[in-house]
């Protein structure tokens with residue numbers, strides 16, 4: 225399946241990962257910027273496939289035990305902490321996993337494999353059918369970029385939590401409170417963990 229956008233087709237001749245969204249650094253983008261905007265992809269050396277087929281298919285399918293899915297962990301935490309939120313709210317760009325109207329905040333819990341978490345051991349590239357996967361990844365990355373730009377344009381705050389941050393149960397007591405801290409802050413955009421090149 226080819227990527228839906230022309231620029232993705234033109235630019236994706238290797239393995240690309242999303243950069244840090246400039247739209248949040250520069251402030252809201254202006255009307256019309258969307259059409260002109262070029263994606264800011266960085267080309268990086270593809271990571272060698274470090275996992276066996278079985279492990280990857282588990283990562284790809286996102287199969288885990290009950291209540292251990294990253295989104296569920298975040299939701300339960302927020303609920304316990306007394307935050308009110310909606311799931312996959314229509315009308316908000318990207319239909320965020322969690323939408324907190326009171327905080328004007330969208331939370332995305334991103335799978336490292338599909339959303340191409342840069343520098344992450346889970347963001348490997350399959351050896352077979354390279355072109356097919358490259359196009360699939362390209363489409364996802366382009367879509368994410370576009371949604372982030374739209375959210376920035378609407379002044380909506382964004383928190384991206386990568387699933388690898390929520391994998392280890394013993395680290396959760398450190399990871400989860402970062403969410404509440406961010407919600408109460410003035411930060412417009414944050415990634416947990418922070419991007420490697422930041």
Ligand SMILES: [Zn+2]
Pocket residue numbers: 336341344345346347386387388389
């Ligand atoms: Zn990751």
